[in-house]
Amino acid sequence: MNKNLELLAPVGSMEALRAAVQNGANAVYLGGKVFSARASANNFDYDELRQAVEYAHIRDCKVFVTVNTLIKQSEMKDFIDYIRYLYSISVDALILQDIGMAKKIKELFPDFELHASTQMAAHSLNDVLYLESIGFKRVVLARELNVDEIKKITDQCQADIEIFVHGALCVSYSGQCYMSSVLGTRSGNRGRCAQPCRQKYRLYNSQEDKYEDLDGDYLLSPRDLNTIEDIGRIIETNVLSLKIEGRMKRPEYVATVVSSYRDAILNYIENGKSGISDKTLEDLYVIFNRKFTRGYLLGETGGDIMNSSKPNNRGLYIGKVQAYNSRSKRLKIRLEASLKKGDGLSIGGGTVGRIIHGKDIRTIGHPGESVEIDYIGNIKPGSKVFKTSDGQLLDRMKKTFEPGQEYVKIPLFMELDLDVGQAPRLKLWDDRGNIVTLEGDCLVEEAIKVAISQEKATKQLSKLGNTPYYLESINCNIEGNVSIPISSLNTLRRLAIEEISKQRVVIKERFYDRPNKQVDVKQEGPLGRIENQEDKSRFNVSCQNLDQLRVCLEYEIGDIYYRDIESLGQAMDLCRQAGRDIYFYMPRIIRNDEERIYRALLNLDEEAKKNLRGFRLSSYGQIGWVKDKFPDKIIMIAPWLNVINDLSLDYYISIGAKRVCMSQEVSLNQLRGMDKLYGQGCETEYVVYGSNEMMISEYCPMGVLTKDCKKNKRDALCNKSIYYLESNEGHRYRLSQSLECRTTIYSDEIVNLVEDLDSLSFLGIENNDIVFNFEDQEEVKSVLRAFIQGHKEELDRLSRTYNTGNLYKEMD
Numbered sequence: 001m002n003k004n005l006e007l008l009a010p011v012g013s014m015e016a017l018r019a020a021v022q023n024g025a026n027a028v029y030l031g032g033k034v035f036s037a038r039a040s041a042n043n044f045d046y047d048e049l050r051q052a053v054e055y056a057h058i059r060d061c062k063v064f065v066t067v068n069t070l071i072k073q074s075e076m077k078d079f080i081d082y083i084r085y086l087y088s089i090s091v092d093a094l095i096l097q098d099i100g101m102a103k104k105i106k107e108l109f110p111d112f113e114l115h116a117s118t119q120m121a122a123h124s125l126n127d128v129l130y131l132e133s134i135g136f137k138r139v140v141l142a143r144e145l146n147v148d149e150i151k152k153i154t155d156q157c158q159a160d161i162e163i164f165v166h167g168a169l170c171v172s173y174s175g176q177c178y179m180s181s182v183l184g185t186r187s188g189n190r191g192r193c194a195q196p197c198r199q200k201y202r203l204y205n206s207q208e209d210k211y212e213d214l215d216g217d218y219l220l221s222p223r224d225l226n227t228i229e230d231i232g233r234i235i236e237t238n239v240l241s242l243k244i245e246g247r248m249k250r251p252e253y254v255a256t257v258v259s260s261y262r263d264a265i266l267n268y269i270e271n272g273k274s275g276i277s278d279k280t281l282e283d284l285y286v287i288f289n290r291k292f293t294r295g296y297l298l299g300e301t302g303g304d305i306m307n308s309s310k311p312n313n314r315g316l317y318i319g320k321v322q323a324y325n326s327r328s329k330r331l332k333i334r335l336e337a338s339l340k341k342g343d344g345l346s347i348g349g350g351t352v353g354r355i356i357h358g359k360d361i362r363t364i365g366h367p368g369e370s371v372e373i374d375y376i377g378n379i380k381p382g383s384k385v386f387k388t389s390d391g392q393l394l395d396r397m398k399k400t401f402e403p404g405q406e407y408v409k410i411p412l413f414m415e416l417d418l419d420v421g422q423a424p425r426l427k428l429w430d431d432r433g434n435i436v437t438l439e440g441d442c443l444v445e446e447a448i449k450v451a452i453s454q455e456k457a458t459k460q461l462s463k464l465g466n467t468p469y470y471l472e473s474i475n476c477n478i479e480g481n482v483s484i485p486i487s488s489l490n491t492l493r494r495l496a497i498e499e500i501s502k503q504r505v506v507i508k509e510r511f512y513d514r515p516n517k518q519v520d521v522k523q524e525g526p527l528g529r530i531e532n533q534e535d536k537s538r539f540n541v542s543c544q545n546l547d548q549l550r551v552c553l554e555y556e557i558g559d560i561y562y563r564d565i566e567s568l569g570q571a572m573d574l575c576r577q578a579g580r581d582i583y584f585y586m587p588r589i590i591r592n593d594e595e596r597i598y599r600a601l602l603n604l605d606e607e608a609k610k611n612l613r614g615f616r617l618s619s620y621g622q623i624g625w626v627k628d629k630f631p632d633k634i635i636m637i638a639p640w641l642n643v644i645n646d647l648s649l650d651y652y653i654s655i656g657a658k659r660v661c662m663s664q665e666v667s668l669n670q671l672r673g674m675d676k677l678y679g680q681g682c683e684t685e686y687v688v689y690g691s692n693e694m695m696i697s698e699y700c701p702m703g704v705l706t707k708d709c710k711k712n713k714r715d716a717l718c719n720k721s722i723y724y725l726e727s728n729e730g731h732r733y734r735l736s737q738s739l740e741c742r743t744t745i746y747s748d749e750i751v752n753l754v755e756d757l758d759s760l761s762f763l764g765i766e767n768n769d770i771v772f773n774f775e776d777q778e779e780v781k782s783v784l785r786a787f788i789q790g791h792k793e794e795l796d797r798l799s800r801t802y803n804t805g806n807l808y809k810e811m812d
Helices: 015-022 047-060 073-088 099-108 126-135 147-155 179-183 229-234 252-269 279-287 390-398 455-461 484-503 546-552 568-578 596-602 606-611 619-629 647-655 666-672 701-706 716-720 757-762 777-788 793-797
Strands: 006-010 027-032 062-068 094-096 115-116 136-139 160-168 201-205 225-227 241-244 315-325 328-336 356-357 358-360 370-374 386-389 411-421 425-430 434-438 469-479 539-542 560-562 581-583 614-617 636-637 659-661 683-697 721-729 732-737 743-752 766-769
Touching: 006 015, 006 115, 006 252, 006 757, 015 027, 015 047, 015 252, 015 636, 027 047, 027 252, 047 062, 047 073, 047 484, 094 484, 099 115, 126 136, 126 147, 126 619, 147 469, 147 539, 160 229, 160 252, 160 581, 160 716, 179 683, 201 701, 225 636, 229 252, 229 279, 241 252, 252 279, 252 390, 279 386, 279 390, 315 701, 370 757, 411 455, 411 484, 425 484, 425 732, 434 484, 455 469, 455 484, 539 546, 539 777, 546 560, 546 568, 546 777, 560 568, 568 606, 596 619, 614 619, 659 766, 666 757, 683 757, 683 777, 701 716, 701 721, 701 732, 766 777, 777 793
Parallel strands: 006 027, 006 241, 027 062, 062 094, 094 115, 115 136, 136 160, 160 241, 411 469, 539 560, 539 766, 560 581, 581 614, 614 636, 636 659, 659 683, 683 766
Antiparallel strands: 160 225, 201 721, 315 328, 315 386, 328 370, 356 358, 356 370, 411 425, 425 434, 683 743, 721 732, 732 743
């Protein structure tokens, strides 16, 4: 168990901040009006951010600010100015996604604590070790990891580890979902996800030309995570921070969830068990759930993770409809849980008014009773009824964060000196080393009648009222019979409290002169061609199998990015015979226990290793692994590392990458603003053909929905990729599955930039990535003829639907 265990709460407003702090959060995370991965939350303006830090720090709560979006080139100066402000107001740490911004912040503010956002998709020990090595103090792990994997990570790293324990789940690995931007303009990597995963889909079987008959329409909608009953197992992984999701949730949600988890944590620490009551569980169900799951974190998979029936709040099941009387407009319900006046129900109709039991009118109905409520509508007997809000719960929670109420109290210590002829002196300190010493503005006099006693002085100085403090101890040094106005003691106490509060807000070890330093982040460099670069576009090809590779080798192409580890040896032989360079294209996800790929690479014989030119890398951990195991090999950066600005490009130049493929979400307009696309020691690349990989997920719709298979029960059918998700608009998104039962969802349209190569070349991007996934040999030939030989009509012959991806589409 980590002795500094932290409960981290989501905050979308000042009310939610009070709710989190007053109910026991050790830290909160919140976003400003800009650069936040929950752009649709209320968020905080500059003054509110300062107020939030002051409020939280006084009450011993840390504040982490989310700046976990990709930063456009045009935003970099404003971004750094914003970071400078956050530094100046004593924000405790930044939660980041953009690697270039992280590097720049480390240069400008080396003592500013950085946390690697879950958007960085850290899913292995290798990822954590690499992020730790480049300056991240904390890593927020991918939600897909389980407690055993997490324990292995905490045992072998120095970085603080943070994991989600409650709230909404993404069906995709965070930071690796492009579905929202592919289907529209709202990017999840920019904090503006349109949540296409919460929409309706049908599962289409292309082999049998039919739709699968499934229970529910929301095939990509996960349940909400709830781990409170197993909090002990999670605590024993030695993670530092337990994170609650929900910056867009109301304050009552924050209060309910934080207080529930705080009680569970304290019970486990004190008694060795979480001690969760039925009432606590009911409160969590009522306040918000999409059905609950214990998640990948605690070993659940497949259908146990998903809720295909409803994508929004489900509530607490309380019973079934017995009858509806349309004349009296009364609904009869057989209760299996309590129902109270003021509750809201899933069947609509506002909040519950009177509750009728026989001839009695009540404010509450109990389990086992049949009660009637006033109701206007049409509902069938047998329908399940869920409580979606609880009036008493909301009222109870609101009281915990009413303005002026203080339930979190910080101990203070005082020493008072009163001596005739001297100014009264009050020394006050806290348990964090902050000290205040004040003198009064009048002299202590000898008492004529009644001298002030130690008890009287103590009583007066103890009146801390509704401040966030209480007096732990006081030492009153009173020399002789002295007199001092009570108002003077009150003034000393008030001024001392104000001063200690100011000290508690500030992070003292920071270098506050540093933020005033003006830094130009543009860093313009001379424009020019890469040395020895041919004066024409270069076509590199991503291949999925040997059949595709054989066709590619018949054409004048550049480098080969080969993706199948099982046939890599044969692929290297073919490329060696053809005199072509081959790079192994690492998959996006390689978990701790998935050594298949790493083991195969390490087991290559020495001759084979010579034929492997290098690696195209898709995650941060792969960078560290390759540099350690294959230090002489060339490194290429795949688009999944989300480069959209000069500073990120700078970072990969600094680690020796030969080529960087820009993010598939970056537009031509954004590329125009970059100064380092060529001539800076690193080649750049753009995907010019291929099906967009919109999402990568541990969830396998094919297996779960069609044959109820469990994890690792892959069969021959899985390799055929015959299933599609079909949207309400009739668009079909193909599904494919890896050997690890990991699913990739592809767009229904293919990116085709054959007409746009000159625009890219003009900007200095002369490496073009042609990506083959499902294409057969004839289709590969047609695509290569179109791009390399200029036979553009070949693409029309394929009868595919094309688009230009994000090249002319600005992501929000």
